Amino acid sequence: MNYPGGLKKQFQNNLNHGNRGMVLEDDLNITNEYYRNNDIAIIYKKPTPITINHVNYPSRKDAVITEAHFKIPSTTDYNGVYKGKYIDFEAKETRSKTCFPLSNIHPHQINHLQQIIKHGGIGFIIVRFTTLNKTFLLMADDLLEFIKLNKRKSIPYNYFAQYGKIIKESWSPRLDYLKVLEGD
């Protein structure tokens, strides 16, 4: 949803594929709600960053934004606190069966994850291969290591299989990524 350029494509994907593009985001929002309601962690998705150009006031109490544009995000979409620790991650889906295109993550966001680790936070990405129905958590240091050592524009599925951790789907919590984070 966040990229000015990718937005139309995502909207079209959603229309063409039964709103599939939003499933991971919904799963994470439901999971974060579970974490909050069960006193496990306080983690939220940030609002979509926009630039507001024009606001109308049809009545004293109402404000309607009539012109705004999507901004390229400087940070990741999700952050919060878990056992006193700062948690920060980005979540993306791909329909590819073989790799995750790095064009899905903006360079600002990769740099942001690097900064988070440097300052003692816990950073990672959650990537879902929708066609394979597999969701991985990959720690930011493994992501950064791949980018440092490779000039490839996508991360092979095998890299996730080797260095990432599978997040299994269940009824509740839907996508227990904090359990996976604690895993080893």
Next chain:
Amino acid sequence: MNYPGGLKKQFQNNLNHGNRGMVLEDDLNITNEYYRNNDIAIIYKKPTPITINHVNYPSRKDAVITEAHFKIPSTTDYNGVYKGKYIDFEAKETRSKTCFPLSNIHPHQINHLQQIIKHGGIGFIIVRFTTLNKTFLLMADDLLEFIKLNKRKSIPYNYFAQYGKIIKESWSPRLDYLKVLEGD
């Protein structure tokens, strides 16, 4: 900027008083940029939460939001990481010389700060008395204690003077609230 109801008032205040309503936000954004550039902390203001009702696509690459509404925020405006710790705060200005009206902070945000403390994060509010030209940091536990013990709809200036800490303004960093946080 965040409250649907308070928005028009804030816009008018800005027009009437030389954009004074935005000064604290600007000071904090500049300070956070200083913290990032000098490797002190990674703290950002969250985007304003909105509900998007309609998007137009005047060209293949462009997406223009043509109808959106402001949402009541569920969290505070600022969060991030400082020395591995989760930092979370809300910042508000008042023109009153005697008190800070609690109507400036939404109940969701007060509840959010309570949750943050419970999970080991560092929560606080930054309040500027613009007419007195004084800016205070008040820890969330002192804020919650006041609300618990008092049925008043505003916090007296003296409460900030007694339990809060003054944040002095300087050239750079503009408003060194992390130094004040470390203060004692």
